[in-house]
Amino acid sequence: MKSLYNYAFFDEGSKREIRRASLKAIAIPGYQVPFASREMPIARGWGTGGLQVTLSLIGKSDVLKVIDQGADESVNAVNIKKLVGKTTGVETTEETERATLIQSRHRIPETPLREDQVLVLQVPIPEPLRFVEPSEETTKRLHAEADYSGAYLLLFEQIMRYGRVSTGADHPVEVRDRYVMAPSPIPRFDNPKMDHSSALILLGAGREKKIYAVPPYTRVVSLDFEDHPFEIEDVTGRVCRQCGAVDVYFDELVDEETGETFFQCNDTSYCLARMNAEADR
Amino acid sequence: MNKIVLQVKELGKRFGEGCPRCSGGDPTALERNYCPACGTVYALSDVSLDLFESEVLGIVGESGSGKSTVLNCLYFDLEPSGGEAFIAQYKNGNESIFSGSGQTRRYIRNHVFGKVYQNPVLGLKMKFSSLANIAEKMIAAGNRNVGAMENRARELLTHVSIPHHRMKEAPANFSGGMQQRVQIAKALSNNPPILLLDEVTTGLDLSVQARVLDLVKQIQRELSISMLLVSHDLGVVRMLADRTIVMLNGRVVERGLTDQILEDPQHPYTQELVYSLL
Amino acid sequence: MGYVAIKGGTAAIEASIARLAYERTKGGTVLDVDRVLGGMRALIDQVMSESSLYSEEVAAICIKQAEGSPEEAVFTMRAFRSTLPRKHYSNVVESDSMRVERRISATFKDIPGGQILGASYDYVHRLVDFAMSEETDQSATEWLTAWHDATSGTPSATASAEPGRLPKVLDYLRDRGLMKRVEVDHTEPKDVTKEALSFPTSRSERLQVLTRGQTGTVTSLGYASLRGYGPLLHPTVAELRVGYLPITIADPFVDEADGTDDEDAYYIGEVKVTEVESVVPVAAPRGEGRSEIEFDIGYGICLGQNETKAIAMSLLDQCLQHPDPAFPTHDEEFVLLHIDSVEATGFISHLKLPHYVTFQSNLDSVRRSRNSKQASLADRDVDLPPAPGGGV
Numbered sequence: 036m037k038s039l040y041n042y043a044f045f046d047e048g049s050k051r052e053i054r055r056a057s058l059k060a061i062a063i064p065g066y067q068v069p070f071a072s073r074e075m076p077i078a079r080g081w082g083t084g085g086l087q088v089t090l091s092l093i094g095k096s097d098v099l100k101v102i103d104q105g106a107d108e109s110v111n112a113v114n115i116k117k118l119v120g121k122t123t124g125v126e127t128t129e130e131t132e133r134a135t136l137i138q139s140r141h142r143i144p145e146t147p148l149r150e151d152q153v154l155v156l157q158v159p160i161p162e163p164l165r166f167v168e169p170s171e172e173t174t175k176r177l178h179a180e181a182d183y184s185g186a187y188l189l190l191f192e193q194i195m196r197y198g199r200v201s202t203g204a205d206h207p208v209e210v211r212d213r214y215v216m217a218p219s220p221i222p223r224f225d226n227p228k229m230d231h232s233s234a235l236i237l238l239g240a241g242r243e244k245k246i247y248a249v250p251p252y253t254r255v256v257s258l259d260f261e262d263h264p265f266e267i268e269d270v271t272g273r274v275c276r277q278c279g280a281v282d283v284y285f286d287e288l289v290d291e292e293t294g295e296t297f298f299q300c301n302d303t304s305y306c307l308a309r310m311n312a313e314a315d316r
Numbered sequence: 317m318n319k320i321v322l323q324v325k326e327l328g329k330r331f332g333e334g335c336p337r338c339s340g341g342d343p344t345a346l347e348r349n350y351c352p353a354c355g356t357v358y359a360l361s362d363v364s365l366d367l368f369e370s371e372v373l374g375i376v377g378e379s380g381s382g383k384s385t386v387l388n389c390l391y392f393d394l395e396p397s398g399g400e401a402f403i404a405q406y407k408n409g410n411e412s413i414f415s416g417s418g419q420t421r422r423y424i425r426n427h428v429f430g431k432v433y434q435n436p437v438l439g440l441k442m443k444f445s446s447l448a449n450i451a452e453k454m455i456a457a458g459n460r461n462v463g464a465m466e467n468r469a470r471e472l473l474t475h476v477s478i479p480h481h482r483m484k485e486a487p488a489n490f491s492g493g494m495q496q497r498v499q500i501a502k503a504l505s506n507n508p509p510i511l512l513l514d515e516v517t518t519g520l521d522l523s524v525q526a527r528v529l530d531l532v533k534q535i536q537r538e539l540s541i542s543m544l545l546v547s548h549d550l551g552v553v554r555m556l557a558d559r560t561i562v563m564l565n566g567r568v569v570e571r572g573l574t575d576q577i578l579e580d581p582q583h584p585y586t587q588e589l590v591y592s593l594l
Numbered sequence: 595m596g597y598v599a600i601k602g603g604t605a606a607i608e609a610s611i612a613r614l615a616y617e618r619t620k621g622g623t624v625l626d627v628d629r630v631l632g633g634m635r636a637l638i639d640q641v642m643s644e645s646s647l648y649s650e651e652v653a654a655i656c657i658k659q660a661e662g663s664p665e666e667a668v669f670t671m672r673a674f675r676s677t678l679p680r681k682h683y684s685n686v687v688e689s690d691s692m693r694v695e696r697r698i699s700a701t702f703k704d705i706p707g708g709q710i711l712g713a714s715y716d717y718v719h720r721l722v723d724f725a726m727s728e729e730t731d732q733s734a735t736e737w738l739t740a741w742h743d744a745t746s747g748t749p750s751a752t753a754s755a756e757p758g759r760l761p762k763v764l765d766y767l768r769d770r771g772l773m774k775r776v777e778v779d780h781t782e783p784k785d786v787t788k789e790a791l792s793f794p795t796s797r798s799e800r801l802q803v804l805t806r807g808q809t810g811t812v813t814s815l816g817y818a819s820l821r822g823y824g825p826l827l828h829p830t831v832a833e834l835r836v837g838y839l840p841i842t843i844a845d846p847f848v849d850e851a852d853g854t855d856d857e858d859a860y861y862i863g864e865v866k867v868t869e870v871e872s873v874v875p876v877a878a879p880r881g882e883g884r885s886e887i888e889f890d891i892g893y894g895i896c897l898g899q900n901e902t903k904a905i906a907m908s909l910l911d912q913c914l915q916h917p918d919p920a921f922p923t924h925d926e927e928f929v930l931l932h933i934d935s936v937e938a939t940g941f942i943s944h945l946k947l948p949h950y951v952t953f954q955s956n957l958d959s960v961r962r963s964r965n966s967k968q969a970s971l972a973d974r975d976v977d978l979p980p981a982p983g984g985g986v
Contacts, residue, residue: 046679052788069790074672079940081947104950108603111947141951159944171927172793180418184456188441191455192448194462195484197963203956222955242937244790260462268958287954301951 053091060248065210083241085157100134105301148234158240278309318369327399332356370540374557382566430503434515436495472501493524639898645671707760808935816906819923870894
């Protein structure tokens with residue numbers, strides 16, 4: 036018994052359905068469009084939302100880059116790249132500049148993206164109000180009525196308790212003055228990259244069956260208060276031990292021999308490009 | 317006389333579909349407020365009232381008389397089956413607030429009304445700090461300044477005698493009386509012109525009751541807020557309300573100045589209520 | 595300085611995959627798919643039911659590939675199902691057309707058509723049969739021959755009842771006015787695998803999600819509802835049937851508008867299912883303040899023989915028809931969003947993925963809040979749990 040999988044895994048009907056949901060998402064920036072998320076050959080929670088978006092879009096001339104936690108070689112990235120490669124045969128790359136389609140988990144690349152690139156982000160929990168309200172029926176109504184006091188209340192409560200906003204990654208954003216959206220668990224450092232991004236950003240949540248989008252050049256504002264402005268992670272004084280970069284998002288590592296803490300670019304391909312440019316000089 | 321701040325006309329709330337026997341509005345078709353033919357409950361029938369500026373209007377009645385349902389409908393916790401309500405802040409009082417969209421309703425909840433529930437669980441986020449509980453209404457009303465909201469919340473909590481060092485605590489840790497006082501502070505946070513109070517002292521110890529009632533009285537005096545005060549306890553109404561409405565089986569059976577109702581009750585039910593007080 | 599390459603990932607992953615293949619084959623013997631088909635009927639049925647794909651062959655391959663893990667086998671089969679074009683929806687199947695192999699009722703001692711025990715583990719003792727380790731193909735064949743000889747002439751042993759011959763127990767209750775009469779509803783059901791759920795759901799959507807639910811989860815939630823997380827109404831299994839349902843599709847060349855009748859339908863095969871109809875006593879208002887007790891129905895159906903799951907499904911179906919925020923088993927979002935094997939196992943297992951970036955971001959918040967706490971301790975330092983929220 037033998038079976039051949041279609042180009043890009045899905046049957047064409049499924050791909051069209053996912054593209055329709057993506058188009059709707061682009062038309063209503065920040066709004067979570069429900070879609071009939073398919074079961075995928077990789078596990079729910081391992082990027083099936085992003086993968087479905089990628090597979091529905093990818094054409095034979097696309098160049099694909101997949102990153103997880105800033106690294107092209109992380110297990111999740113390798114896995115997804117392998118699957119897309121196996122079912123499409125498209126070229127893959129580690130260089131951000133060369134890619135036309137970039138699927139990422141938890142990071143937006145350091146290299147600024149262009150208009151001819153699409154960034155697909157993997158989303159575990161697309162509902163920014165889920166921690167305020169467990170019921171999907173209720174959060175849907177809150178979005179419809181633009182009632183986002185719950186999201187602000189969480190931030191306010193953090194300030195009361197800890198003296199400052201204590202969100203880690205996935206700090207909620209408001210898109211084009213309307214929908215509040217979970218930017219996926221990217222660090223706060225990456226939130227400003229979404230604002231007026233040249234590249235289209237599509238966000239896919241497979242298990243929760245939602246697709247949403249930030250179209251190019253769209254206003255994206257991280258939620259904050261007048262007297263507690265949004266803050267990115269503090270990277271002052273940190274320098275990449277490998278390439279000397281500053282003002283990037285870092286991995287914190289420990290030198291096994293000396294026990295000293297040191298820093299390295301989290302975006303491995305960015306770091307590599309800098310080192311190779313240095314070597315060429 | 318002062319001007320009217322809230323006008324309720326022929327408010328009705330029905331639980332059930334109704335049937336030919338009961339839907340005509342004939343009270344004799346019902347057993348109390350219940351239709352024996354189809355099981356429909358008429359929680360409110362034809363309730364009208366006017367609330368004047370800086371007045372306290374009491375609503376008394378036994379449990380099940382519909383008095384809390386009036387507040388629930390006005391605060392949009394329940395969708396009324398019929399009737400209208402007008403406030404000056406919405407379309408100059410020309411359109412019923414029940415015709416408003418979800419967004420309008422939220423605006424009215426956040427800017428025009430403050431409500432204190434009998435059960436603090438309904439009015440407070442028990443696990444959030446008391447300060448955040450007060451701020452919630454201000455956030456909902458569009459305030460985005462933490463310092464200003466915190467100051468206002470501290471001022472209000474001080475006003476209701478919550479000690480400074482406990483303001484960051486969650487109401488879940490508080491006694492019933494303290495929870496009620498946090499609720500009152502929350503209801504006041506946006507300076508609403510109208511306060512809805514639902515059995516605010518029920519279930520509290522007598523001494524605590526007295527403190528909460530004193531607080532309500534003081535607020536009313538200082539801020540001249542109009543209040544709709546629901547209670548099954550004529551004593552509470554006697555202490556606070558200028559005028560009183562008596563409800564039975566979802567209908568208003570008597571209305572007038574509180575003193576007058578206490579001195580000379582007309583309806584047999586009111587008479588029973590007044591005599592039991594003596 | 596020469597060209598620097600990122601290293602690590604790909605090679606390590608390839609080695610891990612090879613190691614997995616080694617684990618499956620290291621004994622020097624591999625499972626024959628035919629043997630899975632022959633000897634693992636129960637697992638195949640469970641996997642087909644949770645996958646909502648009826649193919650014993652694909653299920654057997656997936657079971658072999660997954661070394662017998664139902665979680666993995668279902669996962670693989672579901673992913674395969676995603677790639678299949680769906681060209682037809684079957685015609686409505688009336689379940690009394692079932693070719694019945696087993697049929698029991700707990701409501702009446704004697705039911706019209708009689709109880710048919712069929713094949714079931716219900717009546718065996720769960721004693722380890724050590725002879726199993728000695729069993730050979732030959733000894734099995736001998737047993738079979740002897741069984742055939744002994745039962746020849748008694749058709750009930752292998753043949754199943756003629757379709758349409760067994761009346762439904764529920765019809766008996768309906769005919770006597772003890773069941774709520776319901777109008778036949780021909781609304782086209784939504785396909786939950788093609789359209790995302792939106793709440794509140796329709797009953798057809800709930801039944802679809804329940805029937806593909808993870809067997810253990812469906813059982814546990816059904817058990818919880820029975821044990822007290824619900825209004826304690828003891829249900830009774832009116833009828834449990836196991837058998838084959840004929841599946842037909844409408845003639846694709848006849849325009850639906852012209853009307854299609856059963857004569858034009860194409861028979862495309864049959865599927866084995868377990869069907870359960872439970873009855874639960876409920877109060878029904880009868881006017882004049884009176885109520886009567888009548889029976890409510892809970893419905894369960896699963897691909898394959900999955901009796902516990904089908905019964906539990908019928909309980910949950912009845913629960914969800916009576917929403918009650920007091921009980922999780924009566925809350926459709928709670929039940930339907932957590933019952934799926936692929937979703938639950940996927941999200942749990944994603945915790946194994948690296949979370950360096952989010953953790954680094956959390957670390958930043960922790961360090962900052964430490965600093966600001968030291969700066970001002972004006973308020974009494976209350977011991978509070980961390981605020982909700984944060985990255986995943």
